Amino acid sequence: MNVFITRVIPQKGLELLKAAGCTVKQHTEQRELSPEELIEQCRNQDVLLSSGPNVIDAHFLQTCRRLKGIALLSVGHDNVDLEAATRFGIPVSNTPDVLTQATADTAFLLMLAVSRNAFYMNESIKRGDWGFNEPTANLGRELYGKTLGVFGLGRIGSDLAAKCKAVYQMDIIYHNRKPNKEAEQILGARYVSFETLLQQSDVLSVHAGLSPETKRIFNMAAFKRMKPSSIFVNTARGGLHDEADLTAALQQQLIWGAGLDVTNPEPMAPDNPLLNMMNVCVLPHIGSATVETRDKMAIMAAENIIAAVEKRKMPQILNPEVYDKI
Ligand SMILES: NC(=O)C1=CN([C@@H]2O[C@H](COP(=O)(O)OP(=O)(O)OC[C@H]3O[C@@H](n4cnc5c(N)ncnc54)[C@H](OP(=O)(O)O)[C@@H]3O)[C@@H](O)[C@H]2O)C=CC1
Numbered sequence: 001m002n003v004f005i006t007r008v009i010p011q012k013g014l015e016l017l018k019a020a021g022c023t024v025k026q027h028t029e030q031r032e033l034s035p036e037e038l039i040e041q042c043r044n045q046d047v048l049l050s051s052g053p054n055v056i057d058a059h060f061l062q063t064c065r066r067l068k069g070i071a072l073l074s075v076g077h078d079n080v081d082l083e084a085a086t087r088f089g090i091p092v093s094n095t096p097d098v099l100t101q102a103t104a105d106t107a108f109l110l111m112l113a114v115s116r117n118a119f120y121m122n123e124s125i126k127r128g129d130w131g132f133n134e135p136t137a138n139l140g141r142e143l144y145g146k147t148l149g150v151f152g153l154g155r156i157g158s159d160l161a162a163k164c165k166a167v168y169q170m171d172i173i174y175h176n177r178k179p180n181k182e183a184e185q186i187l188g189a190r191y192v193s194f195e196t197l198l199q200q201s202d203v204l205s206v207h208a209g210l211s212p213e214t215k216r217i218f219n220m221a222a223f224k225r226m227k228p229s230s231i232f233v234n235t236a237r238g239g240l241h242d243e244a245d246l247t248a249a250l251q252q253q254l255i256w257g258a259g260l261d262v263t264n265p266e267p268m269a270p271d272n273p274l275l276n277m278m279n280v281c282v283l284p285h286i287g288s289a290t291v292e293t294r295d296k297m298a299i300m301a302a303e304n305i306i307a308a309v310e311k312r313k314m315p316q317i318l319n320p321e322v323y324d325k326i
């Protein structure tokens, strides 16, 4: 079986695939494949292991009809038309759970760094600007006892909430489409409307997937309803916030700061004004980027591929209804 991989993945995943008898071709150039190149590469492949934002739409799926499975090296699957994959009889899997803690750590890191302007001050020192350390200078904001608002209290949002509760005794409020009763019991989290989430959060952390419903849900209308002292954190997808509105909201001091692991587009342009703001930290989409987590993701993706190759159900299947068709 031939497997095409869109980016270099950890060795542990490759070894599993090779031990299962798969012939692997990896795209090793450090650039994104165009949609046409991806089709060209996948036309004669049996399985695709996709890492990154490659658009897997109906046109791709219709053209690459030989594919017997697609394994995503991510939990987010906003780049895939799952309905079309089911229609064309192609099972698709992702990598949930194994990246939860690393990604929640990234949100926690951003929240804390923004609350104390840490990245900006470190950059200033490197430029030779220590500043004058008077009592009213370099002031951050404390997190102890404040309210964490989670938009999307699922796996990662719950892990962040648990960390914030344990370390800072924060109150947890959240908004999902439906209440998460288990998390309410474990975390003492309170379900609130989107409006209340905006109004009451001291830190608002975004963890819902990107969908037509959530696209640019954090826009000027939303930022206007947030506290001027609040911190906005997004480690989900850049498409959930409107970047121009976020920039304006920070410039107008409608909110206090922002921490972003995800932007739209990625990479962000080097002259983006957000990069020069003291109260903004931007990271290059490193949510799950630890040695341990990436190994686990590669192994999980390989196990899903081997299942597809052996005509078994993929363990982390996203479109289980596909098995009624094949
Ligand atoms: N920065 C990075 O490197 C990483 C980013 N991610 C991103 O994080 C996201 C979350 O991952 P994970 O926690 O595992 O996913 P989960 O599915 O466990 O959690 C997502 C939560 O969002 C809620 N949700 C979905 N749609 C809406 C909506 N329209 N309004 C309000 N809430 C909504 C869901 O609840 P309900 O269904 O009740 O609405 C669910 O609780 C991924 O989709 C991905 O985009 C993930 C890993 C790494």
Ligand SMILES: O=CC(=O)O
Pocket: 073, 074, 075, 076, 077, 099, 287, 288
């Ligand atoms: O962005 C990463 C993911 O796993 O989703």
